[in-house]
Amino acid sequence: MAPPVISLRNISKKFKKVEALKGIDLDITPAEITGIIGPDGAGKSTLLKICAGVLSFHGTATFMNTDIRRHPERIKKYLSFMPQGLGLNLYMDLSVEENIDFFAAIKNVPDAERDRLKDQLLRATGLEPFRARWARRLSGGMKQKLGICCSLISNPEVLLLDEPSTGVDPLSRRQLWEILNGFITEKGTTLILTTSYMDEAERCHSVRFIHDGNVLFSGNPEELMREEKDLEDAFFKMLLAGKELTTYDIPFRNNVSKNGSIAIVISGVSKHFGSFKAVDDVNLSIQHGEIFGFLGPNGAGKTTLLKCVLALYKPDKGSIRIMELQSGSPELRKTVGYMSQIFSLYGDLTVAENIELYGAIYEIEKKDLKERMQWVIDVSHLAGMEDTMVGKLPLGIKQRLALGCSTLHLPSVLILDEPTSGVDPVARRSFWQLIRLLSDKLGMTVIVTTHNLVEADYCDRIAIMNEGKVIAVDTPENLRNEFIHHSGDVYEIYPETGLDAKIFSERQIEVAPFGRRYHIWKKGLSENEIKALMDSHKIGYRFIRTIPPLMEDVFIYFLERKR
Amino acid sequence: MWQLIKKELLHILRDRGLLIFVIYAFTLDIYIASEGFNLIPENVSISVYDEDHSLRSRELTDRIKPPAFKQPDIINNRQEIDYLLNESKTILALVIPDGFERDLHRNSASVQVLVDGTQSSAAYLSSAYLNIIIEQYSNDFRMEMLKVNNITGLPSINTKSRICFNEEANDKLFEGINEFFMIVTLIGMILPASILIKEKEYGTIEQIMISPLSIQKLLLMKVIAASIFLLSMIGFSYEFVLSLWLGFRLKGTILEFLLISLIYSFATTGLAFIIASIAKRLSQIGLLTMAIFAPMLLLSGGWVPPESLPEWLRKLTVISPLKYYMDLGISLLIRGASLDLLLPNMIKLLILGAIFIAAGYFLYDRRIIKGE
Structure with a gap:
């Protein structure tokens, strides 16, 4: 086996008091794709930046026999690093071609070589017709493809990509993978990427599963996929470590029943922001007690559509009716629950204070509130932590608390915007279990958005959205x-x-x-x-x-x- | 309702940075302003170039002494004066020319005073002070000569001043109270603005907008909570910083002063709404507050008496709520005016406050709630 390109020994990194990495050993095999996977905040980006020599650390790190800490500038000519965030390495007021030329120039790529590779890359990414367009005016997926073109133009030995496909539509994602796979097979490039999508991790030759600053698993995905169908399942089992996933019950009842009747009708809804069509003529209906998912990449219009349903935005065209009432009717405010992308909890209030506040906002009676508060605390695993500031809780727990707060008034319709982004497989599954429970026991109609396509199967029916349009609606199975x-x-x-x-x-x-x-x-x-x-x-x-x-x-x- | 006010008060009390700033502003800052600002020259550096080396020239030099001046720096040539002035090592230079004593005996002697005008007010004050010393000396010399010649009974005017309201002519009192008003103004804007913008920054405002709680009610609770906190800080500062620590003998009751402050807080809250609608982030609040505070202060008469402003600016002073607050506060705390005398200005301040609140709410509603 070839010696590793990058070799890390006992690497740790602290940001103030937070330990991002706790003594990690890692070897990167050349001419392979190594996926660093894990939930948000696991330390993935930190690890990648250390490999790129742009972050200080403790421990030893070598890059093709060069000590990264001592000579970070020596390794730079061998590698390209693309930071997280769409188009963050690009110059927004340069054109597609000028961006690529710039990156070629700083890496001393000869002009002939540059032009040849540039043509090849632009053709493969479908950016050819947009050569002269400013980077600012590209869509998210196009920006990301251009970012990767800029990283590849120097034909680096090692390519480091931080969450290259977050926020990228599936078609662009497929193209990205085609280019990347092509480079690995043809040029023997070594690729290290981070991702929080498990389906993406399955495309790697080898994966490192990072959790809480430690490496939980290091090896080939095939080792895990013999027993399990996919990595999500495998890591779920690994994180649980033999324990059962806690199950819950709901001690109280709601008088809503699932009867297959229509709860929400969206007809001909469009919403523009300037010349940008965020939502484009959406028609669909959602049944009582259904878990309905909107799937699509970032920017597909999911959140905008939800905000139209909630009457936070006024649609330019079309109408939305919820429980036979016009959306925005004051009567609906007590029957709709909403959990926004950022969880809408007050970080400077304690767990109990947050729950009490929601109780007061929804004018829930003392006796009921007491009972439901206990339930929320139980399902969020927060017993004994009632007086902890919410800002100090980990993401997964915050999420469950937010769900609890938004269901405190037992709404008939529950709207959740990206509730599970960035959490680990266990938190994700247990969250979905909770949603299922709310739907089954309380007959809640649940609307969920997600950009993680793997989550489709948790929904009864899904609507696939792209560029503001719904392109398919049905059960995931159908x-x-x-x-x-x-x-x-x-x-x-x-x-x-x-x-x-x-x-x-x-x-x-x-x-x-x-x-x-x-x-x-x-x-x-x-x-x-x-x-x-x-x-x-x-x-x-x-x-x-x-x-x-x-x-x-x-x-x-x-x-x-x-x- | 109490739950909601409690929530807002908790936001304020748990924002450590804001809390430290508010407490500092209402205690130490006022103390420093009061003790530190001094309009009487103190410890001014002065150089004396005495060419005469006579009894009289030394007598004059001896009169320049602390606390107003530092011990004069005696120098021996003119070049040194230039050097000291250029290097800002001295503010004043007194040149006593050769033949000073002789000229004095012949009825008319002159001295030269050189002043560094960079800091114009300090230069003006200290040179005026030096003039008084020289004049006093020349007076005393005259009296001495008259005594020597046995002449008495020359006419002179003797001034007897009585200072009203601030009997000790204590400029610490004025400076301290002035600073106090400015702090009330600053905190009165920053505090509501930051709790208004936090709701937007957390993203929790959407959650409220879809709940049965009306957004207007939430805003009202925020304003009430901010006012409760502000008035408690004012009361605390009045009792413990102004009265106890600085030992001011303030007139008027604390309740009367809190009433005036409550009326004033309508105006600052209105401005806070304007700030919160424009600011994109919490960090921009400080800058925007300064942008509003600076002209307000200029127009208030706190730094510059309105009489010395140009005509057109003087007309604009009617829109500075700080002007009314200062007038009211000074009338009450220093002059001890009764409430019925203060009523006209209180009504004007109330009207101004209502206008600011209406404008601020209009802007906040359009930009934040409706999200345009």
Whole structure:
């Protein structure tokens, strides 16, 4: 095995009193994709910055035999680093081409080489028609693709990407992965990326699962996926460490029943901000007691639509009716609960004070409030911490407390905006369990938005949104079946050795590399055909299995069909 | 309702930075302003170049002494004067020319005073003080000569001053109270503005907007909480800093003063609404407050008497609520005026406050609540 490109030993890093990393050992194998995964605040970005030599630390770190701490400037010519945030490394008032030229110039790339690579990158990313456009005027996904082009133009030995696909639409994401995979296979680039999406981690050759500043797992995703279908499940089990996920009950009842009648009707709703169409002619209806999810990348219009439902925004066109009332009616204020992206808790009030405040705002009677407060504290695991300032609680707990506060008045309709972004798999699953409970026991109609496509399966029905439009509405199962019906079953192949993806693509079989595995699909393709194909190329394999299609592929399928 | 006021008070009490600033402003800052500002020259550095080296020139030099002046710096040539003035090592230089004593005996002698005018008010005050010393000396010399010649009974005017209201002519009292008013103004704007903007910064305002609680009620609770806190700080500062620590003998009762302050807080709250609608972040509040405070102070007469402002600016003083507050406060605390005398100004301040609140709420409603 090749010696590691980057080798970290006993790395720790403190920000004031917070220990971001607690003595981490890490080796990065060359010409592979290493995924650093974990929830928000786990220390992923810190780790990446240390590898890039832009952050001080304790411990030893070497980059191809160079001591990173002593000579951080020596390693710079070998690596490209793209920080987190869309287009953060770009110059917004330079054009696409000028941005790339600038990054080539600072890395001393010869002009001929630059032009050749530039053409190739622009074509692969679909940015070719926008060469002269200012970076400021690109969409989020385009900015991110340009950012990666700028990082790749110097043909670096090591590429460090911090959350490259957060906020990027599935189509751009797929293109990003195609370029990245191409660089790894053709040029032997070493890629290290951080992500909080587990489906993305499955595309890596090797993963490091970071939790609370420690490495919980280091190895190939395949090691974990023998027993579990996906990494999310694997890490969920790992974090629980043999314990059962706590289950809850609700001691009180609501008089709303699930009867399949319509709770919310959205008809012809559009909302513009200047010339930007945030929501574009959305029509759908949501049933009583349903858990309804809006799925889509950042900027798809999910939050704007929710705010129209809540009457925080006035739609430019169309109408929204909730429980047969016009949205914004004062009567609705007592029957709708809302938890915003930022949780809307007061950080400088204690747990109990926050709950009491919501009780007062919703004029809940003393006796009821006492009972519900106890429940909220129980499900948030906050017993004994009633007097802790909310600002000091960890994200996952804050989230559950916020959910508790927004359901305190037992609303018939509960609206949750990105409730689970940035939490670990256990917190996520337990949160969804709670939502399910609210829906089952209290008959609440729950509307949820998420940009994490993996969460689709927690919903009864989902609406897929892109660029302000709803491109499909149905149960996740039906959506998948429709994909399978049109595109065939998806197979996962784990070959013994690397293989050339061409053997599939030349037969018009869709293929996407996932670490050492491949996902392939084509209408009418059977397992026997694949086995025959593998045998004819003399490629051994550990397994070939059918898997449910990834929501990302389903998303792209409907996007293309709509067009 | 109490829950909501309690929430706002907790926000204030738990914002450590704000709390420390408020407490400092209402205690130490007022103390320092009162003890530190001094309009009578003290310890002014002065140099004397005595060319005469006579009995009389030394007598004059001896009269320049602490506390108004430092022990004069005796120098021996003219170049040194230039050097000391250029380097700001001395503010005043007195040149006693050769033949001073001789000229004095011949009825008319002159001395030269050189002044560093950079800090014009200090220069003006200290040179006036030096003039008095020289005049006094010349007077005493004249009397001495008359005595020598046995002449008496020359006419002269003797002034007897009686100072009203601030009998000790204690400028600490005026400075301290002046600073106190400024602090009330600053905190009166910063405090409501920061609790108004925090709701926006936390993002909790949306949560309130969809709840049965009306946003107007929430804003009212915020204003009430801010006023409760502000008035308690004013009361505390009045009793413990002004009366006890600085030992001012204030006239009027504390309740009367709190009433005036309550009326004034309407105006500052209105301004706070304006600030909170413009500020994008908490950190911008300080800057915006200064931007409003500076012209308000200029127009109030706190630093410059309104009489010395240009005509057009003087007309604008009617819109500075601080002017009314200072007038009212000084009338009550120093002059001991009764409430019925203060009523006209209180009504004007109330009207001004109502206008500011209406304007501030209008702006806040448009920019924050409706989000335009």
